[in-house]
Amino acid sequence: MREELLSILEKNSRIDLKELAVLLGAEEIDVANEIKKLEEEGIICGYHTLINWDKTSIDKVSALIEVKVTPQRGQGFDKIAERIYNYPEVRAVYLISGGYDLLVTLEEKTLREIANFVSDKLSTLDSVLSTATHFVLKKYKDHGTVFDKKHEDEREIITP
Amino acid sequence: MTKPLSAAVQSLKPSGIRKFFDIVSEMKDAISLGVGEPDFDTPWHIRDEGIFALEKGKTFYTSNSGLKELREEICNYLKRKQNITYDPQSEVIVTVGGSEAIDIGLRALINPGDEVIIPQPSYVSYEPCAILAGAKPVIINLKAENEFRLTAEELKNAITDKTKVLILPFPNNPTGAIMERKDLEEIAEIIIKNDIYVMSDEIYAELTYKGEHVSIASLDGMKERTILINGFSKAYAMTGWRLGYACAPKEIIKQMTKIHQFAIMCAPTTSQYAAVEALKNGDEDIKMMRQAYNQRRRFLLNAFKEMNLECFEPYGAFYVFPCIKEFGMASEEFATRFLEEEKVAAVPGNAFGASGEGYLRISYAYSLDNLKIAMERMKKFIEKLRNKD
Numbered sequence: 001m002r003e004e005l006l007s008i009l010e011k012n013s014r015i016d017l018k019e020l021a022v023l024l025g026a027e028e029i030d031v032a033n034e035i036k037k038l039e040e041e042g043i044i045c046g047y048h049t050l051i052n053w054d055k056t057s058i059d060k061v062s063a064l065i066e067v068k069v070t071p072q073r074g075q076g077f078d079k080i081a082e083r084i085y086n087y088p089e090v091r092a093v094y095l096i097s098g099g100y101d102l103l104v105t106l107e108e109k110t111l112r113e114i115a116n117f118v119s120d121k122l123s124t125l126d127s128v129l130s131t132a133t134h135f136v137l138k139k140y141k142d143h144g145t146v147f148d149k150k151h152e153d154e155r156e157i158i159t160p
Numbered sequence: 161m162t163k164p165l166s167a168a169v170q171s172l173k174p175s176g177i178r179k180f181f182d183i184v185s186e187m188k189d190a191i192s193l194g195v196g197e198p199d200f201d202t203p204w205h206i207r208d209e210g211i212f213a214l215e216k217g218k219t220f221y222t223s224n225s226g227l228k229e230l231r232e233e234i235c236n237y238l239k240r241k242q243n244i245t246y247d248p249q250s251e252v253i254v255t256v257g258g259s260e261a262i263d264i265g266l267r268a269l270i271n272p273g274d275e276v277i278i279p280q281p282s283y284v285s286y287e288p289c290a291i292l293a294g295a296k297p298v299i300i301n302l303k304a305e306n307e308f309r310l311t312a313e314e315l316k317n318a319i320t321d322k323t324k325v326l327i328l329p330f331p332n333n334p335t336g337a338i339m340e341r342k343d344l345e346e347i348a349e350i351i352i353k354n355d356i357y358v359m360s361d362e363i364y365a366e367l368t369y370k371g372e373h374v375s376i377a378s379l380d381g382m383k384e385r386t387i388l389i390n391g392f393s394k395a396y397a398m399t400g401w402r403l404g405y406a407c408a409p410k411e412i413i414k415q416m417t418k419i420h421q422f423a424i425m426c427a428p429t430t431s432q433y434a435a436v437e438a439l440k441n442g443d444e445d446i447k448m449m450r451q452a453y454n455q456r457r458r459f460l461l462n463a464f465k466e467m468n469l470e471c472f473e474p475y476g477a478f479y480v481f482p483c484i485k486e487f488g489m490a491s492e493e494f495a496t497r498f499l500e501e502e503k504v505a506a507v508p509g510n511a512f513g514a515s516g517e518g519y520l521r522i523s524y525a526y527s528l529d530n531l532k533i534a535m536e537r538m539k540k541f542i543e544k545l546r547n548k549d
Contacts, residue, residue: 004451022462023455023528157505158181158194160284160333 001026005034006043011144013047052147053108054139060108062091062136065118067102068129077101080127089117100132111135172288176492176511183496190503191534192526196333198397198478199525200452203445206396206438213433220429224421225413226254226405227432233439234405241365242375244383250410253417254427254435258363258391258404259285260420265359265387265406266293266325268415274324279310280513281481282329283361287513295324301515304483307472308337312346319350325357328376331364334512334521335481336457336474341374348379358386363404366395366446369454370475377407384409392431394477395446396438401431453478456524456531463535467542478525481509485518487545495520501544502537 001024008015008023021028038044053060069080077095084104085093092105104122106114118133139147164170184190201207225231231248238244246252255261262285266276270293278286279300290297300318302308315326326347330339339347351358358376365373377386391404406416420426438445460480464471471482484494491508498520499505506523509516524531 004455007451008455019459022458025454025458153192153199155195155197155199156181157184157190157192158177158507159196160175160177160511 001030001034002038005031006038009035009044009047050143050145052139054147058108061111061114062105062107062109062139063114064134064136065104065106065122066096066100066132066134067104067122068100068131069102069125070127070129071101072127080125083125083127084122087117087121089113168292172291175284177284177507180492180495180505180507180511184499184505187499187503187505190499190505191530191537192505193522193524193531193534194505194507195523195525197399197525198394198449199527200397200449202396202398202401202434203438203442205441206398206434206445209437210401210430210434213430218429218433222254222426222429222432224426225252225417226427227429227436230254230432230436230439231405233436234407237439238375238388238407242373242378244375244378244388244407246407247410251413252405252407253413253420254432255391255404255406255420256424256427257393257402258361258389260424261387261389261391261404261406261416262286262359262361263289263292264416264419264423265389265408265412266290266295267419268412269293269325269357269359269387270295271324273322275320275322277315277318277323277326277356279314279327279329281308281332281334281509281516281519282327282512283333284512286327286329286361290327296322298323299513299515301513302335302337303515304472304519307474308332308335308481309339309343310347311343312350315347315350319354319356323354323356325359326351328358328360330360330362331368331373331476332474333364333477334479334507334509334516335519336477336479338368338370338373338474338476339376340371344374344376344379348376348382351385352381356385358382359389360386361389363389363391364394364477365390367450367453367478368476369450369457373476387412392435392438396435396442397445397449398431398434398438401428401434403427403431403435453524456526456528459528459531460522460524460535463531463539467535467539469542478523480522480524481516481519482522483518484520487542491517491520498538498541502541504534504537504541 017028021031071077072079081093089106091107094103096103122131231252234252235246235248266289272294274295275298276290276295277298279302287297298318300314360376377383377388387406387408389406392398464482469482491510495508507521509519
C-alpha cells in the first residue's frame with residue numbers, strides 16, 4: 001500500500017481519507033495509521049501547493065546557483081551544506097556530481113535579494129571557492145506537472 | 161448501378177454503438193464514459209522511438225509477418241509474462257491492431273457452415289467477422305450470476321458436430337470479466353475432448369486486477385489449438401498506432417500470413433519500431449497505468465455501492481457493467497435518457513449482444529475528476545427514476 005499511497009498523495013495531498021481508502025481498497029483506519037507512520041519516519045515531509053507564480057502579478061525571479069566548495073575534514077560536504085540551507089531564503093540544496101559540488105536554488109525573490117545573498121552570504125563563506133548564478137527565465141514543468149498546458153480529450157466520444 | 165451489393169455484407173447489422181454514437185455526437189457538452197481506449201498518451205519513450213524511426217528514414221515495408229526484432233520481442237514478452245514459448249520465425253504475425261488478427265484468424269480457420277462459438281456480451285466484431293468468413297455464429301449468453309465468465313456447462317451445451325472454434329474474449333469488453341486459471345482448466349478439458357480451436361483475444365491481458373492474467377494457450381494441450389491475439393492498444397495506450405499480433409501453430413500462421421500479405425502487406429513500419437521499445441522498456445508504464453485504472457475501478461464500484469446499484473466486481477479491462485434492470489426500461493432507453501437528462505454518455509449493454517440487455521457499459525478510461533462528476537450525475541438520475549415509482 002505504501003508506494004501507491006505515496007504516489008497518490010504526491011499528486012494530490014488534499015485528498016480526503018475516505019476517498020483515499022476507496023482508491024486503495026483499504027480501510028480508513030489502516031490508511032490513517034500508515035500516513036501517520038510515514039510522517040513520523042520523515043518520509044512524508046510536508047504537504048505543499050504547486051503554484052505557477054508566473055501567472056500571478058508578483059514579479060519575482062528564481063535562481064539556480066552552482067557552488068564549488070572545499071569539503072571539510074571529517075564532515076565532507078554536510079557541514080557547508082548545512083551552513084547554506086539554514087538561510088531561510090534557500091529553497092533547496094543538492095550535492096551534485098560533476099563540475100561543481102552544490103546546487104542551491106532560490107525562488108521567488110527580487111533580483112536584489114538574490115544578488116545580496118550571493119555576494120554577502122554565500123561567497124563570503126570560508127569553504128566556498130566560487131559560485132555561478134543562473135536565473136530562471138521560464139518554468140515549463142515542475143514536480144511532474146506541465147504548466148500552462150490544457151489537456152483536451154481528443155478521443156471519439158463513443159468507441160467500441 | 162442496378163447490380164446488388166454483397167448480400168453477406170448487407171446482411172450485417174450495423175453496430176449498436178454506431179447508432180448511439182449518432183445520438184451522442186449531437187450533444188455538445190456531454191461527459192462521455194463511452195470510449196473503449198485508454199485516456200493516457202502513449203508513453204513518451206515509445207513515441208520517441210517512432211519519431212526516431214521516421215528521422216532515420218525507416219519508411220519502407222517490413223516483411224509481411226512484421227519486423228524480425230519485433231516478433232522476437234513479442235516472443236520474449238509472452239515467455240516472460242505467460243511462460244508460453246513461440247517461435248518468432250513461424251508462429252507470430254504482426255497485424256494492424258488485434259482486430260485484423262480476429263478477421264484473418266477466422267478466415268484462415270473457417271470452411272462454409274462451420275460454427276463459431278461466441279460468448280456475449282463481447283466486442284462487436286467477432287460475429288460479423290465470423291459471418292464474413294462463412295461461418296455460422298453460435299452465441300453463448302453469459303450470465304451475471306457467473307460474473308460473466310464462461311462456464312464448462314455453457315460451453316458443452318453450445319458445442320455441435322460442426323463447432324470449429326471458440327472465441328474466448330477475456331479480460332472482457334464490455335463486462336470487465338476475467339477467466340482465472342481454474343475457469344480455463346475446466347473449459348480446456350472440453351475443448352480438447354471436442355477437438356476445437358480457440359481464438360483467445362487477450363488484448364486486455366495487462367489490465368487484470370486480481371492476480372496475473374493466465375492465457376489459455378499456457379495450459380497443457382492448448383497451445384497447438386489456440387490463436388492467441390494481443391496488441392499494443394490497451395497495454396501501452398497505443399490505439400492510434402494500429403498494432404497487434406497473433407501467435408498460433410505455424411500451419412495457421414502460414415495461412416493467416418497469406419491473407420495479410422494480399423490484403424494488408426504489412427503493419428505500419430513506424431508503429432512496429434515504437435512497439436519494439438514498448439516491449440523492451442514499457443513494463444513500468446503498464447504498472448503505472450494499471451494502478452491508476454485500478455483506483456478508478458474501486459472508486460466506481462464504491463460509488464455504485466453507495467447508490468445501491470447492482471454491479472458484480474469486474475477484475476479486468478477498464479469497464480464496469482452495472483445492472484439497470486430495476487428501472488424497468490431497456491438499456492438503450494436508459495442510456496438515451498441518461499444522456500439527455502444528465503448529459504452523461506455510457507454505452508447500452510445490448511450493443512455487445514442481446515445478453516447485455518439490462519446493463520450499461522461504463523468505461524473508466526477517464527480521469528478521477530471526470531468520473532466524480534459523472535457519478536454525481538448518475539446518482540441524481542437514479543434517485544429521480546426511483547422516486548417516480
